[in-house]
Amino acid sequence: MSERAREERRQGPALVRGKFLPDSTYDERLLDQRGSTEWLHMDPWRVLRIQAEFVEGFGQLADLPSAVTVFGSARTHPDSPDYALGVRLGGALARAGYAVITGGGPGCMEAANKGAREAGGVSVGLGIELPFEQKLNDYVDLGIEFRYFFVRKTMFVKYADAFVVLPGGFGTLDELFEAVTLVQTGKITKFPIVLLGTAFWRPLIEWITESLLANGMISPEDPKLLYITDDPDEAVQHIVDSRRQADQVALESRVQAASAQQNGT
Template sequence: MTDRATDHMKGPILQRRGQVDEGGSTTDQRLLDSRGPTDWVHTDPWRVLRIQAEFVEGFGALAELGPAIAVFGSARTPADHPHYAVAEEAGRKLAQAGFAVITGGGPGTMEGANKGASEVGGVSVGLGIELPFESGLNQWVDRGINFRYFFARKTMFVKYSQGFIVLPGGLGTLDELFEALTLVQTRKVTSFPIVLIGTSYWEGLLGWLRDTALADGKINADDLDMMVLTDDVDEAVALMVAAREHRFPSPAPERPE
């Protein structure tokens, strides 16, 4: 029986027990750290090949995924928390609506969404990231990739998701939410639906955006319209289905001769 608490993912490499690098830095940290000796001049060109490999692996694994929705939320959500149950319901209903479900592959809310999709036979995808305090992909991920670099992983979320459902979460969830909003606002990607589930959790943030950022002219009123706030999973899934049908309309039936 494997103790998942001792698991550690270093890029695509699984480390357990005595093979875990204790206190080791992450690949992202080493890439972005400007301190230390100048031997980076000689090593960074080789890092480009590793970065390239992550994109190749991601594109190869997800190119034929089909319509998919990304579900974001906290890794710290316990399995007995109501947010976990909501994530599970969202994953299940998205799969039943014909979507693959993509999460960050971790525990908590992400695990709930993967579980919901997997248990009804849907496509459950996890895009993990090398972190010193996480133990790899959750058990409900049926198709998983573990990344070393955040920017490669983020590209996969945006490229292969037709919409985002965002449940209560912390800094990582906020990072993913605001990156999606920025890409839509700046028209770097085709507009896709962004739904926040959890009225009591998110209304303070939306209130600050409206009463402070908008009032001070830092955003436009249309920017707030990019998000839909709800407590209803069915509404969230319906918005994803409507966006799919708008983006990929069914061909009109042929008229009889």
């Protein structure tokens, strides 16, 4: 049997092998504007597929309890300290009543899903079609496979009360800085972002302070959007405290609005 015949790939809800394997992903074909202009006539149909992914994601995740999205490297080995940290984090989140959402892959994602599952919590994995196969890990209770990164990213944010970021590579950094940007620009508010692993993240925090802040590229309060710790329990407590504070502020705002309306009548 040829090497290609043994390969397989997830495409949304489908699994394809052998001669059905495409030469590119849906994201590649969506973003590629080179060559034939045939794509001009296909994009309206792609919109329907994108819409279907949003509908499926919203439908599957709408009834989740309060959740926290956990990011981290897919390359982390099960015998590494970061994997053990992810398991502890997933368990702590589950015991605090949070569902755990990850990208559904191996490494740190698997660790967080495993911790949540073993603690009796809700374990969710949101997978993505990649040029190389990365199946959902065995600790996912609810798994959804997406074709398009931007749909998946929406689900990560929409159904989470916070992000916790374990050590990771480009994909992890992409999700981290997108979340920070959404908070910084007010697209999402009172959204805790926790960096777990001070030895790994400290150089990044120093660069943010010594380069971005020092050159006036961010505001003085922006570095405070990132909370860094080595303790999963401290990370969870920070999320709980932030949510409690946000709820209190919202309650006070509603009381003030009702009082102002009453005084104006």
